[in-house]
Amino acid sequence: MSKYTPAVEAGLDRLREMAHGNYDLGWMNANPEGWGHEVTPGPLGVRLCDVETGYYGRVPEHGSEHGSMAPRGCAVPPGTTALGMYTLNEMAEVWAENAGLLYDEAVVRQWNSVTDVPWDKLAPLPDDIERAVCQMCTGLTEVEFVAGDMPAKWLCRINHDFHEVKLFLATQIMDEARHLDVFRKRALANGGGLLMASPCQEKLLSAILEAPDYTTASALMHIFGEGFVLTLFRQGEFLAPSEVEKAIFRLCMQDEARHVAYGVKHLKFFLERHPDRAEQVHAILDLGEQAIFGLTLEPQTSEPRAILAGGGLANIELGMARMAFIYAKQVREYLRRLQIAGLDREDRLTIPKEIPFDRVAA
Amino acid sequence: MGRKLFPSTEWFEALAQRMEHDRDAYRDLGSIDCTMVVRVDAPERSHLYEIVFAGVAVRSVRRLARIEDAAPGHFVLSASLETWREMIENIRAHGGPDLTHTLNYLTFPDYPMHVDGPDQLQVDAFYRYNQSLQRFFAGAAGVATAYARA
Numbered sequence: 001m002s003k004y005t006p007a008v009e010a011g012l013d014r015l016r017e018m019a020h021g022n023y024d025l026g027w028m029n030a031n032p033e034g035w036g037h038e039v040t041p042g043p044l045g046v047r048l049c050d051v052e053t054g055y056y057g058r059v060p061e062h063g064s065e066h067g068s069m070a071p072r073g074c075a076v077p078p079g080t081t082a083l084g085m086y087t088l089n090e091m092a093e094v095w096a097e098n099a100g101l102l103y104d105e106a107v108v109r110q111w112n113s114v115t116d117v118p119w120d121k122l123a124p125l126p127d128d129i130e131r132a133v134c135q136m137c138t139g140l141t142e143v144e145f146v147a148g149d150m151p152a153k154w155l156c157r158i159n160h161d162f163h164e165v166k167l168f169l170a171t172q173i174m175d176e177a178r179h180l181d182v183f184r185k186r187a188l189a190n191g192g193g194l195l196m197a198s199p200c201q202e203k204l205l206s207a208i209l210e211a212p213d214y215t216t217a218s219a220l221m222h223i224f225g226e227g228f229v230l231t232l233f234r235q236g237e238f239l240a241p242s243e244v245e246k247a248i249f250r251l252c253m254q255d256e257a258r259h260v261a262y263g264v265k266h267l268k269f270f271l272e273r274h275p276d277r278a279e280q281v282h283a284i285l286d287l288g289e290q291a292i293f294g295l296t297l298e299p300q301t302s303e304p305r306a307i308l309a310g311g312g313l314a315n316i317e318l319g320m321a322r323m324a325f326i327y328a329k330q331v332r333e334y335l336r337r338l339q340i341a342g343l344d345r346e347d348r349l350t351i352p353k354e355i356p357f358d359r360v361a362a
Numbered sequence: 363m364g365r366k367l368f369p370s371t372e373w374f375e376a377l378a379q380r381m382e383h384d385r386d387a388y389r390d391l392g393s394i395d396c397t398m399v400v401r402v403d404a405p406e407r408s409h410l411y412e413i414v415f416a417g418v419a420v421r422s423v424r425r426l427a428r429i430e431d432a433a434p435g436h437f438v439l440s441a442s443l444e445t446w447r448e449m450i451e452n453i454r455a456h457g458g459p460d461l462t463h464t465l466n467y468l469t470f471p472d473y474p475m476h477v478d479g480p481d482q483l484q485v486d487a488f489y490r491y492n493q494s495l496q497r498f499f500a501g502a503a504g505v506a507t508a509y510a511r512a
Contacts, residue, residue, distance in 0.1 A: 042417065043416070043417040043418075043419070044389075044393050044417045044418065104393075105392065105393065105395075105490075108392040108393050109391065109392030109393070110392070230486075230489060234466055234470050234489065235470065237464065237466045237467065237470070238466060238467050238470040238471070240461065241461075242461075243461070246461065246464065249466075250464075250466065250492055250493050250496070251493060253466070253489050253492055254489065254490050254491065254492055254493060256489075257486045257487075257489040257490035258490055260486060261483055261486060261490065264482075264483055325471065325472075329472075333482055333485075336481070336482035337482045337483070337486075339482075340481050340482060340483055
C-alpha cells in the first residue's frame with residue numbers, strides 16, 4: 001500500500017510518463033482563437049486598453065459560469081474547480097466603459113506620501129491654524145478608508161471576467177490607503193495631533209458599507225460621497241497654509257476625481273440596462289443626503305475650515321461667510337454628475353441646494 | 363530668445379516645448395489625456411486656445427474662432443487678461459505659483475478664474491490632471507512674456 005495520497009500518486013505517475021518522454025503538450029494548441037493576438041504599444045508603453053482588443057476585448061454580458069479565476073479569453077479545462085465566491089456575475093452590476101482606462105491612469109499617476117510631499121517645508125503655524133489643520137486631517141483620516149473598505153467588501157464577489165473593474169477597484173483601495181496615511185501624517189507631523197472624530201460621518205460610512213448591493217453602494221460612495229469629498233479636497237488646497245498641504249490636497253484631488261469618474265460611468269451603464277432600478281438608487285441617495293447635511297454643519301467639520309478661510313479664530317464668522325458657497329458647489333456638481341449617469345434628481349433632492357448662512361444668522 | 367505674446371499659439375507652444383524638455387518629470391506625474399480650452403477675456407474680445415494633451419506631451423495647440431469648434435470632450439479655463447497676466451507674472455517671479463496663484467486657488471471660488479465644460483465629467487478632468495496642468499502653466503517661469511493690451 002502506498003504511503004502517498006491518490007493525488008500525489010497521480011502526480012508521480014505523470015512524472016514517470018514524462019521521464020519516458022511522454023509529454024502531453026495539449027496546452028500548446030488549447031486556444032487557437034486566442035493565439036496570434038497583436039498589440040500596438042502607445043507612446044507611453046502598453047496599457048490595459050492596448051491589449052484588451054479583439055478576441056480578448058470581448059466582455060461577456062454574463063460572467064463565466066465555471067466560477068474560477070481562469071483569465072478571460074483562455075481555455076478552461078473541463079472539471080476546473082469553481083471557487084463558489086462570485087455573486088456579481090452580470091456585467092451591468094459592476095461595469096463602466098472607462099474602467100480599463102482609469103486603471104491605466106491610476107497606475108501611472110500613483111504617488112507616495114513619503115517622498116512626494118515636501119515635508120521639509122513644514123513650519124510652525126499659529127496655534128489656532130495648526131489646530132484647524134489637524135481637525136480637518138482628523139476628519140479626512142476617519143472618512144477616507146471607507147472607500148477602501150467598500151471596494152474590498154465587494155471585490156472577491158465580482159466575476160473574474162470583469163477584471164478591468166477588479167483592477168481599478170484595487171487601485172482605489174491603494175489610493176485610499178495613501179489618503180488615510182497622508183492625512184494622519186500631516187496631523188501628527190507639525191507639533192499637533194489628532195483631534196475629534198465625527199459621529200455624523202459615521203452615519204454616512206455605515207450607509208455605504210451596509211448598502212444592499214454593489215451599485216447602490218457605488219452610487220452612494222463614488223458619486224455622492226467622493227464627489228463631496230473631492231470639493232473638500234479642492235477647498236483644502238485653497239485654504240492650505242503651506243506648500244505641504246497644497247501638495248497633499250492636489251494629489252488627493254486627482255485620485256478622488258478618478259473614483260468619481262468610474263462611479264458616474266458605472267451608474268450610467270447600469271441604468272441603461274436596468275432603468276427600473278432607478279428608485280433603489282434614489283432611495284440610498286436619500287439616506288446619504290440626510291447624513292451629509294448633518295455632517296456639513298457639524299462643528300468639527302465646518303469650524304476648522306471657517307477658521308482657515310478667515311485666517312484665524314478671531315475671524316471665524318468671516319470665514320464661515322467666505323465658505324458658504326462650498327455647499328452649493330457640492331450639490332450642483334453632484335446633480336450634474338447624476339444627470340450624466342441618467343438620474344434626474346433635481347426634484348427629488350432632500351436637502352437645500354444652498355445653506356443661507358446670512359439669513360440663518362439674521 | 364524674444365518675448366512671446368500672451369495669448370497666442372506661440373506662447374502655448376513654448377509651454378509645450380518646455381513640457382517636452384521636462385518629459386521625465388511629467389512622466390513621474392503620469393499620463394494626461396484631456397483637452398483644455400483657455401479663454402482669455404480682453405475688453406474688446408475673447409480669445410480661445412485649445413490645447414490637447416496626450417500621454418506626457420501636447421499633441422496640438424490651435425486658436426479657436428468660437429467655442430463650438432473645440433473637440434467635444436473638453437473643459438474651459440476662463441479669466442480676464444488681467445488675471446492671466448497676474449498669474450503668469452507671479453509664476454515668473456517665484457519660479458512657480460505662490461500659495462494664492464495656483465490653478466485650484468484661482469478657480470475654486472469661481473472667481474477670478476472659472477472652470478466649466480460641456481458636462482461635469484469634463485470639468486472633473488481638470489481636477490483629475492491638476493498636478494500636471496499646474497506644472498504645465500508653471501513652465502511660464504521660463505517663457506519671457508509680453509501681453510496683448512488689456
